[in-house]
Amino acid sequence: MAIEPEPSNFELLVKNTRSHANVKPICAGLWSRRVHLRIENAGAATWSFRVVEDSTGQGIPALGIPEILADFNMPVIDVLKIDIEGSEIEVLGSSEGWIGNVGTMVLELHDRFRPGRTEALEAALSGYEYRRSTSGESVGDQPSDAQRRSERTQSDCRCGGAGTGSGRDDSRSSQRTSRWA
Numbered sequence: 001m002a003i004e005p006e007p008s009n010f011e012l013l014v015k016n017t018r019s020h021a022n023v024k025p026i027c028a029g030l031w032s033r034r035v036h037l038r039i040e041n042a043g044a045a046t047w048s049f050r051v052v053e054d055s056t057g058q059g060i061p062a063l064g065i066p067e068i069l070a071d072f073n074m075p076v077i078d079v080l081k082i083d084i085e086g087s088e089i090e091v092l093g094s095s096e097g098w099i100g101n102v103g104t105m106v107l108e109l110h111d112r113f114r115p116g117r118t119e120a121l122e123a124a125l126s127g128y129e130y131r132r133s134t135s136g137e138s139v140g141d142q143p144s145d146a147q148r149r150s151e152r153t154q155s156d157c158r159c160g161g162a163g164t165g166s167g168r169d170d171s172r173s174s175q176r177t178s179r180w181a
Contacts, residue, residue: 001072005029005037005060006046024072029062030084032094037062050085050114065091065098081106086114092124099124
């Protein structure tokens with residue numbers, strides 16, 4: 001499935017996935033739970049909208065990961081790509097019950113626009129062993145081989161900027177292994 005809240009971007013999503021029967025486009029936002037959102041910076045380009053909760057209930061419908069798993073009867077998410085212009089903090093802040101059901105996570109983290117995204121990711125992955133690689137502004141986190149063998153529901157995490165080749169190793173890459181403590 002693919003979730004997109006902005007109408008013109010959603011139309012493009014539908015057009016681009018029309019020939020892929022396994023992709024279900026959903027016109028909604030991604031948040032910590034089922035709620036309505038409103039665009040905070042309506043004058044920005046459609047690819048850079050930021051959202052906040054709309055207490056009137058009249059805004060953009062949004063879903064949390066637990067609702068997606070339940071509504072679509074999905075026990076796991078193989079690949080979760082999150083590029084939601086700052087709302088990663090809300091989504092990752094409520095990840096305790098679902099993050100172990102994600103195989104690979106791809107995020108765009110730009111703390112310069114909204115500080116705290118990296119900390120939210122670190123808190124969400126707390127207690128998981130991982131291997132991180134970087135390429136340019138891309139950061140890739142993957143569970144260590146030992147963790148993969150011992151925990152079948154371990155989450156991979158690849159984090160990086162759009163179009164930067166997240167998770168690819170190249171001559172600019174560096175790697176380190178550590179454990180979230």
